[in-house]
Amino acid sequence: MATDIRTSELKEPVDVAEYLFRRLHEIGIRSIHGVPGDYNLVALDYITKNGLNWVGNCNELNAGYAADGYARVKGMSAIVTTFGVGELSAVNALAGAYSEYVPVVHIVGVPSTLSQRDGMLLHHTLGNGDFNVFANMSRQISCAVAPLNDPHDAAALIDNAIRECWLQSRPVYVTLPTDVVQKKVEGARLKTKLDLDFPPNDKEKEDYVVEMVLKRLQEAKNPVILVDACAIRHRALEEVHALVHTTNLPVFVTPMGKSAINETLPNYGGVYAGDGSNAGVATRIEAADLVLSIGAIKSDFNTSGFTYRVSQLNTIDFHSHMVRVRYSEYPGVRMNGVLKKLVDKIQTGDVSVHPGPVPNNDIPHSEISSPSPTITQAWFWPRLGQWLRPKDVVITETGTANFGIWETRFPEYVTAISQVLWGSIGYATGACQGAAMAVKELDRGQRTILFTGDGSFQLTAQEVSTCLRNKLNPIIFVINNDGYTIERFIHGMEDAYNDVQPWNYTSLPLAFGSPASEHIALSVKTKDDVEKLFSDEAFATSDKLRFVEILMEKDDAPQALKLTAAASAKTNERKE
Structure with a gap:
């Protein structure tokens, strides 16, 4: 009876599943990857009803890889699996998305809240009455977890999960019990678009960091720019491109940063990966007295076995969570705002430019x-x-x-x-x-x-x-x-x-x-x-x-x- 009273108080009641898929549609997702299973079947009925396409993969692992590829082109993606057997098949792919900062919404159809409360001996379980074990596994590879067990907070949990997925550029984990799929939430919330803007940096701290970076850049005799994957994943390419065009500095990419920069630019110099670099690149970068390193991921395969030879004393690191100038770290200062202000402050003649190598597609x-x-x-x-x-x-x-x-x-x-x-x-x-x-x-x-x-x-x-x-x-x-x-x-x-x-x-x-x-x-x-x-x-x-x-x-x-x-x-x- 309480549920009926609450539903009657909603201005524009909509089903939980409809709310979820309408939010996914709002942020630009048009196709949902995944595999059907009995705990998600009723939820799947809402996909085409809300202007989305059901892809239907051959298995959950493949669906996870596909969702990762879709997100890298489209900006964000979603996958639907079923409890236990389905979601665990996708865990490898979702762990990869977490590792590489790819935003994927993982929706798992789970047994009803009543079955979970009673600890029923259901299929796809470990037979021990623990219905949280799989969620606890996925919690380690998700930046937010949203158990939609109660329609009272389901809409808020959905909104928060999607926002965190976008802002942190990592997977989120959403569980949808079979008896909650058709419960009602406030649909009037859908009239207010999700706020996906990055929180601004503290102005005083950001201005200070910009001045520190600008000072080092003006002092440098032979600076270069090195762009890596997190510049792509954390949506800083617009600011990076502005910096490249404004300074005309030689710009290079890492293997994971490939395609972050327009490779037809005259100041594009090639791929830097330590000993595995394109011809002439390692010599040029390692001779620089300042490297503006944007979004670096210095993993073994990204550096040809840790063969970078760039001193931190000659490096300024720009990241989504901090900026590091030499050995001084400034936590909580996101690179996007710093790069934008840096471009605005740079004057013609401020930067010393020495051309780098010019890569080509000449066959040896x-x-x-x-x-x-x-x-x-x-x-x-x-x-x-x-x-x-x-x-x-x-x-x-x-x-x-x-x-x-x-x-x-x-x-x-x-x-x-x-x-x-x-x-x-x-x-x-x-x-x-x-x-x-x-x-x-x-x-x-x-x-x-x-x-x-x-x-x-x-x-x-x-x-x-x-x-x-x-x-x-x-x-x-x-x-x-x-x-x-x-x-x-x-x-x-x-x-x-x-x-x-x-x-x-x-x-x-x-x-x-x-x-x-x-x-x-x-x-x-x-x-x-x-x-x-x-x-x-x-x-x-x-x-x-x-x-x-x-x-x-x-x-x-x-x-x-x-x-x-x-x-x-x-x-x-x-x-x-």
Whole structure:
């Protein structure tokens, strides 16, 4: 009776599930990834009713990867799983999103509040009456947890979770009990848009930090800018671009920061990754007397095995939670505001500018002069840069593709997606599906292009099926180099545990139910084959899914991968 009295007091009552999905629609999400299960089925009915598309993935892990890829293109994403068995399958992907600052709303359909109260022995439980155990697991990889057990606070919890997901750029965890899905909340709240603006820095503290940065910048004789992934994830690119254009300083990116900067700019210098850097880059950066490091993530794979040689005495670090000038830290000062004020205060002639190296997509002379028709890593990645087009979305798996793409200079407005820090094998194929869905929704004439190895592809190959089901048309390049190449270079070059079963890759679209007339599948085995493919305008602009197998040698890898793998092997062998 109490519920009825409360509902009658609502101005515009709406169901909890409707409120949730309308809020997701409000922030720009149009597709929901996930897998159905009996604890989320009634909630799924609300998706299409509220202007959203249900993707329907082949498993929850793939759905999590896809949600990650979708969010990196669209800004934010959502995934729906079921209690226990479903949500745990997605945990690896959500942990990767947490690690790499990707905002994903994870909605879990859970047993009714009555069943939980009574500790019922239900399926998908551990059989011990503990209904919080899975939420406690996900709490470690979520920036907010919203148990929607009571309609009294459900709307507020939903709003807070979505806001925190956006502001912290990390996953949030929302549980939706079966008996709460259709309970009523105040729909009038929906008339007020969510406030997604970053809280402003303390003005006095921000002004002081700006003056400190400006002073160091004016004193420097040879400054440079280095942009990393958190500049992308924490939405500081507008301020970064303004700084790059205003100062005209040489600007570089890290592997995780690839595509953060327009690589056609005359002051773009290439990729810095310590010993694995593009030609001339390490020398230029390590000789600088000031490095403006924006959004740095100094992980092993992002630094070619911790081979950075930049002193903190010559560094100013800009982050979402603080700014560090040399060894002085200023917590609570977000980089966005500091960078904006810095640009406003810089005057012509304030900054000393010495040009850096100019990267290109020239194929190494040794590859040009080689009579061998074999497709090599050293030849392919610069050649790819000549084929890519503005606005392409390029996904690379952690492996030869991710390290190879360092040698590819992008045209303007390219979006690069990779998972350098978390590095979960198979990520890229799932992320490709999500990215392709986001690209389809944006409808800006972009291409979605995936590069993944055969070993990685075998983990999540089912997402080709999901692409076909949703009429997506990515270009998928599977590098067939006979197994787990990055693992071979770390340990076990010839060992059986790094082998995989050879597949008939080009037959997979057919196996997944696509008529031959509705996709393109082919295999390229030589450099001439690649040249013919890259000169084929019909292939480049087709609206069909394109699936390409590229044959490469199993003992061939980008130089940066070899260096990083060797460093990783040494790290693994460390002893007391």
